[in-house]
Amino acid sequence: METTLRKATAADIPALQELIDASVRGLQANDYTPAQMELALQTVFTVDSQLIEDGTYFVVEQNGELLGCGGWSQRKTLCGGDHHAVREDALLDPSQDAAKIRAFFVHPKWTRRGIGSFLLHVAEEAALSAGFQRLEMGATLTGVPLYLREGYRVVERMEVPLKDGVSLPVVRMEKMVAE
Ligand SMILES: CC(C)(COP(=O)(O)OP(=O)(O)OC[C@H]1O[C@@H](n2cnc3c(N)ncnc32)[C@H](O)[C@@H]1OP(=O)(O)O)[C@@H](O)C(=O)NCCC(=O)NCCS
Numbered sequence: 001m002e003t004t005l006r007k008a009t010a011a012d013i014p015a016l017q018e019l020i021d022a023s024v025r026g027l028q029a030n031d032y033t034p035a036q037m038e039l040a041l042q043t044v045f046t047v048d049s050q051l052i053e054d055g056t057y058f059v060v061e062q063n064g065e066l067l068g069c070g071g072w073s074q075r076k077t078l079c080g081g082d083h084h085a086v087r088e089d090a091l092l093d094p095s096q097d098a099a100k101i102r103a104f105f106v107h108p109k110w111t112r113r114g115i116g117s118f119l120l121h122v123a124e125e126a127a128l129s130a131g132f133q134r135l136e137m138g139a140t141l142t143g144v145p146l147y148l149r150e151g152y153r154v155v156e157r158m159e160v161p162l163k164d165g166v167s168l169p170v171v172r173m174e175k176m177v178a179e
Contacts, residue, residue: 001062003115005122008057008069016047016059019066019105026108031141032168039162046081048073050089051102058122060115070104070119072127072135079103079138079160079170094131098174101127101137104146116146128177136174147173 008016024037024045032040050073051057057071076088078100092099101123106115127135138158139147152173159167 003060003062003067005058005060005118007055008052008059008071010049010052012059012066013047013049013052015066016069019069019107020045020047020103022107023105027106027111028140028142035166036162036168039164039166040160040168043084043162044080044160044168045105046083048077048081048103050075050077050082056123056126057103058119060119066107067110068104068106068115068119070116070123071102072123073100073102074127074130074132075100078136078172092132094133097132098134098136099127099130099132101135104143116143117150120146120150124177132177134174134176136172138170139173140168140170144171144173151175 021041024041028037051071054074056073058069059066060068074092076090076092079102080086101120104116104119124135136155137147152175155172155174158170158172160170161167
């Protein structure tokens with residue numbers, strides 16, 4: 001059956017949150033504790049509606065079912081959705097700053113079939129078309145093997161504070177896409 005790519009819309013938000021929940025619980029259990037996943041699902045792993053408004057968030061779907069999502073951003077926020085405390089909506093300067101690669105989640109039923117890397121290529125090409133020459137992200141530990149394969153390098157390890165003293169280890173990674 002055919003899969004299609006399209007931009008996410010505000011109407012997708014409930015289905016996107018379900019996809020994110022399934023992806024986190026189904027695919028991150030080797031990398032994060034249950035407490036880290038549950039707390040992050042309340043903040044960091046929530047839909048970022050700013051990306052949808054900006055037209056920089058994409059979904060792959062089949063028969064109306066969302067299989068994966070991901071995108072990029074021309075704004076300063078490195079990671080985290082609408083319910084994450086640390087947000088910086090200021091616009092980046094494509095000639096100096098790195099575009100942010102944002103919020104990739106694939107449904108556990110559909111993993112390792114190229115959907116994550118396909119969405120990553122779509123986001124990278126869109127950021128390149130907007131004039132960016134560098135890309136960066138706050139990668140989950142689960143995402144690191146994909147991004148290493150795609151030419152990103154580790155810049156630093158970071159801890160995103162969640163709640164009750166619990167934090168989420170993520171990895172800042174970057175890639176040059178043009179000279
Ligand atoms: C990370 C994620 C988006 C990858 O999606 P995906 O559709 O399975 O990725 P792809 O099929 O395009 O994988 C491409 C390559 O990345 C690497 N890769 C992906 N998942 C991997 C894993 N679990 N272990 C090792 N390598 C992996 C492999 O090299 C893979 O190629 P291969 O399958 O031919 O070996 C998916 O695992 C996911 O949604 N994880 C949970 C949410 C999350 O943490 N997202 C990252 C946010 S930064």
